[in-house]
């Protein structure tokens with residue numbers, strides 16, 4: 001295994017069940033050691049599925065797939081020091097308990113990285129006095145991001161940054177200014193950015209920021225901000241999805257031949273007074 005890569009995946013196709021479309025389609029991914037990669041992709045693109053597999057949380061039966069993290073097979077010889085922060089984190093009773101954010105962050109070493117912690121608190125607009133059981137899911141998600149990004153990566157966490165488009169989701173509920181503000185804070189964070197759509201990498205991890213010689217310069221001008229890149233990619237994802245739907249194809253198999261109306265259809269038919 002080439003030890004230049006912290007993550008090395010080849011020929012990974014994954015279905016959540018045998019009769020559905022694959023959520024990951026022949027993924028080949030190489031992430032260099034010491035990098036911090038942001039993966040951008042619409043809901044359902046396959047980001048969580050991929051990260052769960054890399055963290056050894058989902059078993060892959062596909063023959064021929066090679067999934068190595070830190071030069072170790074994630075299933076046969078699972079590597080230490082891999083942290084996975086999924087959305088289910090926010091559902092965990094522990095993080096919904098009556099605990100103050102400052103105590104919570106200290107319990108995972110916040111006091112050791114005070115300067116970094118304080119910068120993240122500013123960027124993510126997190127209040128140290130919040131009580132975890134009294135805040136919204138979006139706010140809890142911000143605490144999670146703070147928690148996840150607080151410990152310098154080169155110390156313990158080698159499976160780099162797990163920033164997802166949830167960041168955009170919670171930002172949508174916020175003001176545009178707020179969104180750009182947070183992205184400004186993240187702009188210098190990644191060393192690589194990648195774009196996933198429908199289980200594949202449209203843009204494999206490419207060096208960040210964009211320079212006149214970088215791979216991304218065919219898509220974006222040099223020095224384009226992370227915010228603009230993420231918005232552009234997500235806009236393309238939405239356009240692609242609309243195009244697929246216009247052509248009668250669902251982005252994901254189910255429902256195409258559905259005869260039973262969905263719950264929302266039942267609801268709207270029942271309450272449709274327009275005729």
Ligand SMILES: Nc1ncnc2c1ncn2[C@@H]1O[C@H](COP(=O)(O)OP(=O)(O)OP(=O)(O)O)[C@@H](O)[C@H]1O
Pocket residue numbers: 016017023041042043044045046047048049050164165166252
């Ligand atoms: N537990 C599951 N069982 C069946 N299908 C699933 C399951 N989890 C995800 N999927 C499907 O796999 C595909 C990829 O989902 P995944 O959660 O990896 O996407 P994502 O990019 O992380 O999306 P999001 O940004 O919404 O979290 C989607 O079509 C989703 O419906």
